[in-house]
Amino acid sequence: MPSLPTCLPRNERHHDLVRWYKDDLCALAFKVVHDKQRGPLVFVRIYSGTLIPQTAVHNINRNSTERMSRLLVPFADQLVEIPSMTAGNIALTVGLKQTITGDTIASSKASAAAAARRAHNDGGLGKKRGEDVSVVLSGVEVPDPVFFCTIEPPTMAKQADLENALTCLQREDPSLKVRVDPDSGQTILCGMGELHIEIIHDRIRREYGIETHLGPLQVAYRETILH
Incomplete structure (x- = not known):
């Protein structure tokens, strides 16, 4: 996967946001590919918490909750199923049909709201933006098509x-x-x-x-x- 290094999000850009999640899940979807057998595979970078298959996750950007069926990691040309993945790692998720590149994923809507409250209390981005927006990780910046x-x-x-x-x-x-x-x-x-x-x-x-x-x-x- 030669294109992965250029797609990887920069960790330092998200440091202030991630601390408001504490130990709750906070991940960024930075790449989507479609597999004929598995359907859409979403590459995620986990910044805090743990990603576990067969659980529901909340997409802050779409304001929707989806159930992740499987969790995979790439080894050469093979995808190996794993039981969980912790912060600092990259994994592929199966079952997220609404998530697109640049979306922020949390463990639940309540978890995202709690992070927004912490941001507001700390005098962070929450004072200037809405609750959900204030705890959204920086996605891919795309210029207008020409x-x-x-x-x-x-x-x-x-x-x-x-x-x-x-x-x-x-x-x-x-x-x-x-x-x-x-x-x-x-x-x-x-x-x-x-x-x-x-x-x-x-x-x-x-x-x-x-x-x-x-x-x-x-x-x-x-x-x-x-x-």
Whole structure:
């Protein structure tokens, strides 16, 4: 997994936030991949507490609770199931279907609220932001996309499959945005560059077996008035 080092969150950025969780679970989802057998695999970095399979966890960003079914660690090209994982380690979770890259995971909603109260009492970020926001770890910062093009399936029968593929790819790649044009009803791909769009196009063909058609590429320009 050569891309992991560039995706790893920086520990020093989260030191102040993590102390408000004390011994409760606080983890950051920093990568999502889709496995044909296991479904979405979410890579998490654990900053405090212990992650245990077959338990429910609270996603602060989505304000939702999900049940994690299995916990895995990668060894070369194999994934080994483990009974638990403690702070300072990285693990893969199975069963988190709503979690995306950059989300903060806590043991429960009550645990996140307790951390927010500690932050507020300490004069931390809680005074300036809402309770949930104040204890959210810094996720991946993604700039706005600047390249746009339409994408169409070969037939309308493949439209649902294409939408599912784009949903999965957006979970894996936060820099990819998809929207529907309100006037034409066409699906618009929004990416970081021409190569980015081409890679997404190729992945849809290879991984999901859908031959799609891309429209002309458009670039967003911003004008600045110089005095």
